[in-house]
Amino acid sequence: MPTNVQKQALRELWLLRKMQPQQPEYSSSHAYLELLADLPWQKASEEKELDLRAAEERLNTDHYGLVKVKQRIMKYLAVLKLKPDARVPVLLFVGPPGVGKTSLASSIAAALDRKFVRISLSCVEDKAVIRGHQRSDIGSLPGRLIEGLKRVGVCNPVMLLDDIDKTGSDVALALLEVLDPEQNKTFKDHYLNVPFDLSKVIFIATANSMHHFPPPLLERMEVIELPRYTPEEKLSIAMRHLIPRVLDQHGLTSEFIKIPEAMVKLVIQRYTREDGVRDLERKLAAAVEVAKVEMEVNGHEISTSPVLVVDEAMLEKVLRAMWENVLRHHSFDDKEIAEVVSCPGVSLGLVWTSFGAEVQLVEAIEMVGKGNLLLTGQLGDVIKESARLALTWVSAKVADINLLEGRDIHIHLPPLGVPKDGPSLGVALVTSLISLFSKKKVRCDTAMIGGMAPSGLLIPVGGVKDMILTTYHCGIKRVIVPERNLEDIVKLPSAILDSMEILPAKTVEDVLEKAFERGCPNLTNFAIPPFDLQSRIRRSQC
Numbered sequence: 075m076p077t078n079v080q081k082q083a084l085r086e087l088w089l090l091r092k093m094q095p096q097q098p099e100y101s102s103s104h105a106y107l108e109l110l111a112d113l114p115w116q117k118a119s120e121e122k123e124l125d126l127r128a129a130e131e132r133l134n135t136d137h138y139g140l141v142k143v144k145q146r147i148m149k150y151l152a153v154l155k156l157k158p159d160a161r162v163p164v165l166l167f168v169g170p171p172g173v174g175k176t177s178l179a180s181s182i183a184a185a186l187d188r189k190f191v192r193i194s195l196s197c198v199e200d201k202a203v204i205r206g207h208q209r210s211d212i213g214s215l216p217g218r219l220i221e222g223l224k225r226v227g228v229c230n231p232v233m234l235l236d237d238i239d240k241t242g243s244d245v246a247l248a249l250l251e252v253l254d255p256e257q258n259k260t261f262k263d264h265y266l267n268v269p270f271d272l273s274k275v276i277f278i279a280t281a282n283s284m285h286h287f288p289p290p291l292l293e294r295m296e297v298i299e300l301p302r303y304t305p306e307e308k309l310s311i312a313m314r315h316l317i318p319r320v321l322d323q324h325g326l327t328s329e330f331i332k333i334p335e336a337m338v339k340l341v342i343q344r345y346t347r348e349d350g351v352r353d354l355e356r357k358l359a360a361a362v363e364v365a366k367v368e369m370e371v372n373g374h375e376i377s378t379s380p381v382l383v384v385d386e387a388m389l390e391k392v393l394r395a396m397w398e399n400v401l402r403h404h405s406f407d408d409k410e411i412a413e414v415v416s417c418p419g420v421s422l423g424l425v426w427t428s429f430g431a432e433v434q435l436v437e438a439i440e441m442v443g444k445g446n447l448l449l450t451g452q453l454g455d456v457i458k459e460s461a462r463l464a465l466t467w468v469s470a471k472v473a474d475i476n477l478l479e480g481r482d483i484h485i486h487l488p489p490l491g492v493p494k495d496g497p498s499l500g501v502a503l504v505t506s507l508i509s510l511f512s513k514k515k516v517r518c519d520t521a522m523i524g525g526m527a528p529s530g531l532l533i534p535v536g537g538v539k540d541m542i543l544t545t546y547h548c549g550i551k552r553v554i555v556p557e558r559n560l561e562d563i564v565k566l567p568s569a570i571l572d573s574m575e576i577l578p579a580k581t582v583e584d585v586l587e588k589a590f591e592r593g594c595p596n597l598t599n600f601a602i603p604p605f606d607l608q609s610r611i612r613r614s615q616c
Contacts, residue, residue: 075115079268083110106209109216109266114223118230118274119188124155129185136181137174138311139303143167146298147178151185161255166238166279166292169300170431170540172350175280176236178300182278183232191222192234199242204249206265216265219252219272230274238291239281246288253277253294283426284536285496302349302431302543304567305342311351312338312358320359324366331365333358347547349431349540415518419510421589422521422550423502424541425457425487425494431541433521433548434499435488436506443482451487454495461485463528464503467582468511477511497525498535501554501585508586512595520589521545522554530582534558539565546570554579554588 075083086107093100129151133144153160167175176192183190195203207214215221222233238249251257258272279295281287303311317333338358346354415422415435425434449461469477485503487494501524509516523541525533538559543566545553555563557578563571579585586594 075110079110079115082268083107086110102209102214106265109220109224110268112224113220113270114227114229115270117228119228121158122187124151124186126151126155132185133178133181136177138314139307140174140178140300143178143298143300147182151182154186162276163296164253164277164279164294166281166295166297167300168281168284168297170282170302170349172348172352173300173302174350175300176234179232179234179278179280182276186232186276188276189226189228189231190234191226191231192236193218193222194236195245196237196240198240198245201242201244201248202264204245204252206263208264209267214265217263219261220263220266220270223270223275229271230276232276232278235277235279237281238279239283239287243288246291250290250294253291285426302540302547303351304543304570305339305547306567306569308342308346308351308354309335309339312342312354316351316355316358320355320362323359324362326362326366331362333361337361349544415516418513418515419506421502421505421509421516422518423499424521424523424544425499426496426537427492427494431537431544432492432494433544433550434494434502436499436502437486437488438506438510439484439486440481440510441484442480445478445480446482448482448484449486450484451490452493453487454493456495456497457487457499460497460500460525461503463526464500464507467504467526467528467530468507472511483507483510496535497533498523498537498541500524500526501532501579501582504582505586505589508595509590514590514592514595516589517552517591519550520552520554521550522585522589523559524554524556524579524585526582532556532558532579532581532585538562542566542574542576543570546574551575553577554585556580 086103090100090103090107093103126148130144130148133147137144147165150162150165153162167178169175179192180190202217204217204219206217206220216224219233223229223231235249241249251261252272255273258275260269261272262269284292284297313335317338318328321327321331341357341361342354345357348354419438419440421436423434423436424431426432447462447465449458453461465477465483485506487499501522504526505516505522508514523535523538525535527533534556538555539562542553542555542563545551551573552575554577557580560578563576577588579588583594
């Protein structure tokens, strides 16, 4: 221990000797001394010369694709090889669930030959999780950082702060000191009440998005974005990693069960639309489980049975079993989007949810009312403001007609149970309203991305790369994007760019021109009578 900590420990020991074991403070003081004795004040992992070639091979073995991410990690490791005590930045891996953020941090720890400790911060609101509790509190404990260091037994591990974007504001403020190299040398846990040096710890953080990140905390980290996997990458990952791992979990090898590439491709296209590969691994595991049961029912010994190939009939049986027992949701069909967008008032946009970028239906309907705008669908404040701005812009363009006279407008963004937010739905909201008032249908093969200003100019948004990958997954091959986001499009794989039609737009009028089959409706010549329920009833009776 450092001298000041040893002085505190000896003082606590002197007090403990004067206590009777029956006193309430005795067990608390005893536990405190045990923690001081167990913490790795000076003990560190043995420093070995870093082999960059071996580290690169490990990254390539454990992770498919992610070329730019791996290049940045290799530069990060090269700095540590030149100067092991260098102040390296805190890496923040940002990406949707299941794309390999946690496993990348584990690979960095293995490459550095350091111990790895993961601290989950999901849904944590109390800063005592980081800072610890006061010893005077009942049931007081040290913070998770100190507990993690005690668990690994060294003062220089690789520490992963998982789901850092899902913490409360108090926890984020407590992390400011932890992630600052100038301050974490004297980090003081409330339970310890003595400073502990965290400067030797290599911190890595993960997050699903940066929308609600406190700016001071973001300044202390270097952001590395991990995009969602393309279908081709998922196929390669499944054949190289997932299937061997699933077979090994069931005590099998490829000598007994084979899952053809065509079957894996079918599962990816029709039964998984996730960003990562977790759901795909679950479905492959279910296929192997059903195939294993099929072999046992037919009386085959796994050790002597011939190779069983998972064909389409068995796949249907697997998926039926998953429907009944596990998944309980239908398969994805590209035709269903065309059916929903086949009426006026519906458009396709893209929005950020807790699961990442999602294709979002925007449905607008009119009804008798007093000129109100109703919004439903678990919407965030940014989307609500975008909807009001969209209605204002449309009303200004048709200034000679009162669009809301005698009617209410209801905009709905399904599904109800998923929170949504972000500025990327601005143009989709305008298009939906124009379609509703003009009674013209929006093209069902077209999705649109972008915010808008009151002047009608398109505002660039973040995450365009992931959004276009999402539309590609859903079978939508025509996307309208702001002109100022074209530099993000260049980063997409060439196979996707070749198979999609990316349409740049500068203004809302450009979006409307490309979104409708016969071009933009005449905005200054809307023949919209006031909403009259009685006349509609008479027309329907006739």
